[in-house]
Amino acid sequence: MKLLFSITISVLAIFPLLAQEKPLKLGIAGLTHGHVGWILGREHQSDINMVGIFEQNTELAQRMSKQYGFSMDIVFDSMEEMLKATKPDAVAAFGNIKDHLSVVEACAPKGIHVMVEKPLAISLEDAKKMEALAIKHGIHLLTNYETSWYETNFKAKSLLEEGTIGGLRKAIIRDGHKGPKKIGVSNEFFEWLTHPELNGGGAIMDFGCYGANLMTWLMKGKKPNSVTAVTQQLQSENNPNVDDDATIILTYDTAMAILEPSWNWPIGRKDMELYGETGALYSDNANQLRIRLSTGYSSYTEETLFFKDRPIPYDDPFSVFAAVINGSLVLEKYGPYTLENNMIAMEILQASLDSSKSGKTIHLE
Missing domain, CATH: 3.30.360.10 (Dihydrodipicolinate Reductase; domain 2)
Structure with a gap:
């Protein structure tokens, strides 16, 4: 009986670790932002798995593919195609600031969480639309600042x-x-x-x-x-x-x-x-x-x-994003x-x- 109890406790203790180790499926919306190197050049960690990239500039995508080593097979020239083919849990936006609204419009109805580079939007009007979508569809919408x-x-x-x-x-x-x-x-x-x-x-x-x-x-x-x-x-x-x-x-x-x-x-x-x-x-x-x-x-x-x-996960915005989504971190x-x-x-x-x-x-x- 003690052995069975011990095994049960051990298995229960492992389950949370397994859950935490399941990588977040991350899509990238755009490659034109200079900060995109933060995710493309990120050292391998078990919390994030980059599954797809949306970028219409094929020459830029090919150039970055050679620089950072990702396969062109995961690059799509349509946001909808990328979301449908890769089914990401979350998307990080690295295009122009005006496109932040369209990224949230595409992701929020599908329950896909979004993190944008600062600032949140090009205007308060766009920001209000993004906020309404995030609240309606229950997604996390984060803004990353260095x-x-x-x-x-x-x-x-x-x-x-x-x-x-x-x-x-x-x-x-x-x-x-x-x-x-x-x-x-x-x-x-x-x-x-x-x-x-x-x-x-x-x-x-x-x-x-x-x-x-x-x-x-x-x-x-x-x-x-x-x-x-x-x-x-x-x-x-x-x-x-x-x-x-x-x-x-x-x-x-x-x-x-x-x-x-x-x-x-x-x-x-x-x-x-x-x-x-x-x-x-x-x-x-x-x-x-x-x-x-x-x-x-x-x-x-x-x-x-x-x-x-x-300290981890606060030293890296993508670790923060993953931790917020999996519930292990609640932001102040x-x-x-x-x-x-x-x-x-x-x-x-x-x-x-x-x-x-x-x-x-x-x-x-």
């Missing part, structure tokens, strides 16, 4: 909530690089990244979304009271149809945020500064965080902390990946676009 992998950002939020620097009064979030042309993105990526309809804008959308996402997370879903944005075009020869530099000011009841998305930074950056009543936190990059505490008028103490990458409310966060981020981005075009401050309801 800064979601930064352990420093999570430590900064924790220190802020612990009261290390007192109440938050000002945040400055800077994101960007020298510009798509100057950093040498592919022609396929450049064509839509600098297209006002396919990307929704220039730097204001491409990098303004990071600050909108992070502030919504830090403020636990509270919307800003107002949004004021100014854009410029400092590289008209490279970005003739869109802005390449922006400043966005968000006001809250007790704080202000300044977002500085730009394609004119001399050095690529994704950093955040949080200023409280008694000190400041500087999330310099993914691994370095500085803490300054006031000791007088201009004097302070400073401590620099270094962190490794986030208004966390960076969540739909609820990114709907507010889209409100901020839409207001930023409207403000920059009208020259007026936009007040959110």
